[in-house]
Amino acid sequence: MALANTTDSTGLSHQMRKRPFRRPGENLIMVALVLCAAVSIATTFAIVFVLFADAIGFFREVSFWHFFNFANDWQTLFDPRSFGVWELVAGTVNVTLWSMVIALPLGLAAAIYLSEYAHPQTRRFLKPLLELLAGVPTVVYAYFALTFISDDILLPLFGENISFFNSLSASVMLAVMILPTIASVSEDAMASVPRDLREAAYGLGATRLEVAFRVVFPAAISGIMAAILLAIARVIGETMIVAVAAGSTPNLTLWPHESIQTMTGYMLQVALGDAARGTTDYTSLFAVGALLFVMTFALNVAAQIIVRRFREAYE
Amino acid sequence: MSIRVRSTNPTDDEAREALQGRPAEEHVPSHNITKPEGEPAFSISDLNFWYGTKQALTNVGLDIPRKKVTALIGPSGCGKSTLLRCLNRMNDLIPGVTIEGNVRYRSADIYGPGVDPVEVRRRIGMVFQKPNPFPKSIYENVAFGARVNGFRGNLDDLVEGSLQRAALWDEVKGDLKQSGLALSGGQQQRLCIARALANNPDVILMDEPCSALDPIATLKIEDLIRELSTDYTIVVVTHNMQQAARVSDYTAFMLTDEEITGQLIEYAPTEMMFTQPGDQRTEDYISGRFG
Amino acid sequence: MSFVEATPDAITLRAEGRVARRQAWSRASRWILLGATGVGLVVLVILGIDNAIVGIPSLDWDFLSSYPSRKAEIAGIRSSIFGSVWVLVFTVAFAIPVAVGSAIWMEEFAPQNAILTTVRLNIANLAGVPSIIYGILGLAVFVRLMELGPSILAGALTLALMILPMTVITSVEAINQVPPSIREGSLALGATRWQTVWYHVLPGAMPGIMTGTILAVARAAGETAALIMIGAFTFIAFDPALSFSGLLDSFTTLPIQVYNWTLRPQTEFRANAAAGIIVLMIAVIGLNALALVVRDRLRQS
Known part of the structure; x- marks a missing residue:
C-alpha cells in the first residue's frame, strides 16, 4: 500500500502515508474485525484441545492398544x-x-x-x-x-x-x-x-x-x-x-x-x-x-x- | 428435442423429383452463386436459422461439391460456423433454435422426418476450432467412435490406419497409451482429425481448425486437408483468406450487414473468387478493406 | 467427375440396426434418470403425507399452548417453541456480527498472505465438522468451563459456533458479488476504506448475507444432537423469564421434543411426534421460502 513509496519524503505524501485511508476510531474497528476472524481459528483450537485433552485422560485408563484391538468388544x-x-x-x-x-x-x-x-x-x-x-x-x-x-x-x-x-x-x-x-x-x-x-x-x-x-x-x-x-x-x-x-x-x-x-x-x-x-x-x-x-x-x-x-x- | 424444424420441402415425392434433375437455378437465385459441376454432396436451399428470435442465417442456398474442399469465409458473426453446424445437425444441441429450409445430403433431407441426428453425425464428421481430444489415451481417442458404434473389426488396425491418414502415426506410434492432452496443439488437432476419420465418414466439417495453432502446425493441417480431399468432401470455415486460397476448391463468402444477418454473398471456384470477385463486397473483404 | 458416376446412390439417414438400438437406449435413459432423480422427492412426499395423516388430528391450539406431559393426549409444545425461538434469537445475535465481521476482514482488509489462506482453509474445514462435535465443545467450554450449565445461553453459543462457518462462507460470497467498481467509485470520492465498506459494500452484500443467515437459522432450528450433548434433554414446564437471568434457565427445543416423543414406546406419542414434525417442517420450509423471497426482493431494490 502506501508503504511502497518509502523514498518519497515530501510533507504531503508523508502525511498521507501516516493516515492511509483511515480515521481515528477505525483502528478500533479493525481490531474488532480481526477478532471476529480469530473466533473461527479459536474454535478449531478449542475443538482440538477439548477433544484431545480428555481423550488423553481416557488413554490413561484404557491403553491405546486396547482401544484399537480388533479382539475387544x-x-x-x-x-x-x-x-x-x-x-x-x-x-x-x-x-x-x-x-x-x-x-x-x-x-x-x-x-x-x-x-x-x-x-x-x-x-x-x-x-x-x-x-x-x-x-x-x-x-x-x-x-x-x-x-x-x-x-x-x-x-x-x-x-x-x-x-x-x-x-x-x-x-x-x-x-x-x-x-x-x-x-x-x-x-x-x-x-x-x-x-x-x-x-x-x-x-x-x-x-x-x-x-x-x-x-x-x-x-x-x-x-x-x-x-x-x-x-x-x-x-x-x-x-x-x-x-x-x-x-x-x-x-x-x-x-x-x-x-x-x-x-x-x-x-x-x-x-x-x-x-x-x-x-x-x-x-x-x-x-x-x-x-x-x-x-x-x-x-x-x-x-x-x-x-x-x-x-x-x-x- | 428442443429444436423446431420447418422443412419447406419435406416429402419424399418432392425429394425424388429433386433428384430427377430439377433445374439448379431454382436453388441458387443470385447470379454470383455458382453451381459446381457434378452431383453435389450437399444441396442447401432457402436456409434460415434463428437462435431464439435472433436470426443467424437468411435465405442461404448453395451446392457443395463432392470430394472437394469448400471454404466458408467472412467476417466474424457472418454465420459461417452456424451454416457449417447445420450440415451435421450440431445446432440441434442448442436449446431454442429454429431451422427453416432445406439441407440435402446426397439424396436425403438432413432435417427430414425420421432422420436420426446420430446417424447424420456418424457419416458427417467434424473437427473443431480448439483441439478437443478426450482426456484419454491417444488410442482411446481414436477408438471412441468405433467403440460406441460397436465396431467388430480389428480395432488396432483401425486406429493405426486412421492415425496414418491423419499424418500423426509416425509421431505417436511409440506410445499410443499416452494421454491425448500430452500432445502439442497441432498434434492434438491431427488426433481429432484421426478420430473423425476412424468413423469412416464421407464428409469432414472443419470449424476454423487452425485458428488455435502456430504457423507450422497450420501448414501441416492444410497439407493434410489437401491430401484428404481426394477421398472426402471437406467443408472448412476459416477467417484466414490466405488459408481459403491455399486449401479450397470452392469458396463461399458470407456477410452480415445492417439489414440482413448471415447471407451468402458469393460462391465460386476459389481461383475465380480471389481473382475476379463478382460482388463489390467480396472484393472489399478479400482485399482487406473490412472484416 | 462424370455425370454417370454421380448417379445418386440411395442413402438413408434414418436410425437403423445398431444406431436405432443405441438411440432407443439413449431415449429410455432420459426417463430412467428422471425417475431416479425423482425417487428422493417421492419418498419425501410419501413421508409427508403419512406424517400428515398421523399428526394432523393432534395438531390444535391445545397442542401448541400446552407444556409437555407424561400423558400423550394433553402434552404440547409450548415450552419447546419458546425454547427454540429464544435460542435462535441469541444464536443469530452471536453468530451474525462475528460472521459478517470475519467476512469483511477476509475480503476487504486482510493481507493476502498465509494467514488469510489459513483462515480460509480453517473455515472450510469447520464447515465439515459434525454438529455433535460442536455439542462436545459446548459441553466442555460453555456448560462446564464457563459454568453456564445447560442453559439458553450455552445452547445459543454452541449453535452460533456451529453455524458460524456456513454464515462466513455465504457472507464472503455476498461481499464478493459486489462489483469492484463500487469500491473504486467510493474511494475516489475520498471515503476511507471502512466508510466504503459500511456505506457501499455492505448494503450491496445485504441480500446475500440475509439469505445466508436465514438458511443458517433454518439449520440451527432443526439441530438436535449438539443441544442434547450440552444437556438440553430435560423436562421443561415453564416459560423462559424475559430477563438476563432468564438466559441461564434450562430449555428444550422443538426438535428435542420430537426426539423425546419418538423414543417413547407408547403409540399415542407417535401422533405427538408427527404433529411436532408438522410444526417444525412448516418453520423450516417457511424459512427456506423466506430466504428466496428476501433474496429476490432485495435484489430488485
Missing part, C-alpha cells in the same frame, strides 16, 4: 468393561456402506440428469426441490426411519429376520439426506467439463447417453469422488438418525438387518446417560469424539484437495 455397561472401538467404527462403516449403496446410484443419476438431460428451466425448478431434502432436520428423518421405514415397511416385510432397530432403516433415511450433496456437488463437477468435449463426442455420432457416461462422467470423475467423500463425511457425523433407528448394541457386523451402534450413537447415549465428569464413561466420549473428528477432518481435506486439483485441470 465395546462393552461399557457392566464389568468387565471393555473399550474396543472397532465395534463402533463397524457400526459407522455399516450405515455408511448401505446408505452409499442406496444414495450413490440415485444421486449420480440425478446429477447426470440435471447436467446432461434436463432443460435449463427444468433444472432451475428441480434443483432447489432436491436441495430441500438436505434442509429437513435430521430428527425428522430419524422419526421416519423408526416409525415408517422400520415399523411400517421392513418389519412387515422381513418379520423375524430383521430386528426392530436395524442399520437398514437408518441407512435408507441417511441416503435420502445425502442425496442432494452427491447430486449437487457431482452436477457442479459435470457442468464444469468443457463444452468442447461434449461437442467432440456428439460430432462423432455419440448418443446423449454415450456422451454422458463415456465422456462427461469420466472427465468429471475427480469432482464426483469429492462429492462422495463429502457425503461420507456427512453420514459419519450424522447422529440423530442412527441414534434413534440403528439401535444401541455395538456389533462388529456389516449386515443391514442387525441392530448396531455407531460412534455418534454412542456419544449421544453417553450424553443422555449423565455420566459423571472424570469417569471413564465420560472420557470415552472424548476419545470416540476425537476419532470421529479425525475421520471427518481427513475426508473433508481429501475432498478439498481433489476439488482443487480438478479445478486446476480445467483452468
